[in-house]
Amino acid sequence: MVQRMAQLAKLDDIVALCKRRGFIFQSSEIYGGLASCYDYGPLGVELKRNVREAWWKAVVKMRDDVVGLDCSILMHPLVWKASGHADKFADLVTVCKKCNTRSRVDHLADHHGHAEEHTEHVDIDKAAATPHDLSRKVCPACGAVGQFGAPMAFRLMFETQMGANVEDTMTLFLRPETAQGIFVNFRNVLDTTRVKIPFGIAQIGKSFRNEVTTKAFIFRTREFEQAELEFFCAPGTDDEWYEHWKAERFRWYTDLGIRKENLRFREHDPDELAHYAKACVDVEYRFPFGQGDWQELEGIANRTDYDLRQHQRGMRTVNDWMAAGRDLTAIGLKEEAEDYLSGPLSYFDEQTRQRFIPYVIEPSAGVDRSTLAFLVDAYDEEEVRGEVRNVLRFHPALAPVKVAIFPLVKKDGMPETARALYDDLKRRYASFYDEKGAIGRRYRRQDEAGTPYCVTVDGQTKEDGTVTMRDRDSMEQIRVPLDQVRTWLSEKLDV
């Protein structure tokens, strides 16, 4: 219990620090805020960019078998029919008046065990308007019969309208995941980049989900950023690649400074798996909120050949959709073709002379969640001479500012020398110059922003050409020749 309180206090401290130092603000704050939405301030935007770049470097740049992509957020409505989101992302939910438990209407059974059939083509407005007889349904939580409130409709995808002319506007969805943009471009990439299976396509971008509840600061928000890789491989090699990406992705977090004891895998039980997934594991971080919960940072799934097969069905449904007046709820996906294995999204392997639908291993990471985890894990308070020192022990690659440059005092030519050094360093590293106030205060301010190194030009600089190099974590200082500062930093920072 004591530990739990400490953890709760810790998240509060981090939220306060985020606000105080300009990492993360509530969205639309001066208007009273907008639920579940957050803005990244000057330091936060640098941190988040660094997280993205670290991911892109590890997943795309450092590999010969992965290429990048950046898709539009708005896509053809049938994409979401094929992916299953258009149906599964719209539910009717009711609340048991007795125990206040929420259940999906289509999951409720009466005491004979008959669940209402899950209709595949849900028009949420029609479904909400249709009377539902729940008088004999049993609450799965408390067993009460017929104690349900009126069903509430949930739209789990955001909708928007495309077209300025009211008469030919089309309802579109904001993507609930970036993955589908990759599947939809599989053929394009294959035809234009000379990639050969096994290979992956990576993308970082915003996604949107109308979560029923949001949670814990930026952990679960309705607008969020994903970093996703779809790695295409031959059936039969998928288990191997699944293990490969599990190891790669776990190591990415620990290489960037997440402590191993705060990170773990959680393998999904077979009955927990989505119907198309052969295996799925979450990379979880022990966040200091809730009960000190392990919470998902990233899911790594073996999605088999499901997605590409679904999109082959989707492609064949376009005419039906047009004929139905572009009404997504009025149609069903075309059945899978008999020769689907040689369909438009199949792959021909020249070595084995075989054609197949590739299997997909999908590491899907939450950028905002990772950013929060890096913040939480880096956060430290320590007592120095009776004072609390707040320090963010970021990995150099993630630190928003890499180096701060100070003149010890604002006279005797020190500002000029320091300024010249700053002008040189900023071309290579995110740098910060400060000549105001006591030196100790300037150091501490940088500790709180997570800046790994501070360089101070002092009286000795004029005499022997050296400056003080101060280390964030140990607070130790060494002297480095002015003209070797850049080299010295590159050894420490370019890791």
Place this chain on the structure above:
RNA sequence: GCGGGUGUAGCUCAGUGGUAGAGCGUCACGUUGCCAACGUGAAUGUCGUGGGUUCAAGUCCCAUCACCCGCUCCA
């Protein structure tokens, strides 16, 4: 959506129906010169928002927004 809690300066928080406060931080000047130093001064408030009660509301009442905790939900 339900239950509990919170909302006052940039941050942390005091504030008995009767003049809007403190500490920290920020800024300026001076001093000092390597770890949140000192002195002097300054700026900073839709008291979350909107109604109501009252001679008078930060304080009481109603509604609403946001955040936190617990349920619930969770491609």
